[in-house]
Amino acid sequence: MAELTDTVAKPATHAKVRILATADRLFYAEGVHTVGVDRIISESKVTKATFYKYYRSKDALIVVYLQGRDRLAREFFLSVDKRYDTPEQRLRGIMAEISTQVTRPGFHGCPFINAAAQFADPNHPVREAITAHRDWYGTSVEDLFRGMGHPRPGDAADDFVLARDGAFAGANLGDPIGAHTALLRSVQRVLNEAGG
Structure with a gap:
């Protein structure tokens, strides 16, 4: 056999x-x-x-590429929901994964931010795919802050996403350790506002 x-x-x-x-x-x-x-x-x-x-077309392929990256992010969030019990633990799990990503060899930043820099028209299908991902991501993070009782979950989500974007950009520009450390400090301040 x-x-x-x-x-x-x-x-x-x-x-x-x-x-x-x-x-x-x-x-x-x-x-x-x-x-x-x-x-x-x-x-x-x-x-x-x-x-x-x-x-x-190549643009159609780019949209499918971004949709695939979006799907991976959503699957990751689902895995975080299964692994952790509380919204704070989930946020910390997301932050830990971001920290791992930015310090990994071959890291080239956020695929969505990278693609957005090359498509200026907000109505282009590529930009629409990027916007859909970022809207989902921001809402998902806001829901976690709301779940942990943050007094301003929308502001907290904005701060979190901005810190994440900055970490992605900083690591891509050549300072992954600095980006990782700044991310941890920034997100900890936002978590502290809710007693985290």
Whole structure:
């Protein structure tokens, strides 16, 4: 029986999935504007016709890339809800993950902030995907501050998101330890306002 399983070939990854995985890696590492369609096609090992069959344009692929990053963030928040009992513990868990991200090798900042810098029109589909993610993120953090009894949960969420954005930018610019430390200080001050 072991001989049979050893000889069974694994199915090839579907072209659509390969294109998106390649785009995700390249867009995050190098930026959405600097990576061209031809490079994505080449590194995905697909034809131009296959690329355009699944993604009608590079901008459409960027939107799907950002939606995938948004989905990962939402899944992370769900995992935090399952791992921690209180809103304060959940906020601290989110903060710990951010601190881990900004000090990890290969960290290139926030994919949403990076993409937003390259699309000025707020009505562009890429910016709409970014706005949807940031609205969800801010509301989710606000709900946690409200749950822990913060006197101004909206302001606290704004402060938290600003500290997170600053940590992402600071780490991306080359000072991950300083960014991590400043994030911890900033968020602790916001938590202290609610007795955290």
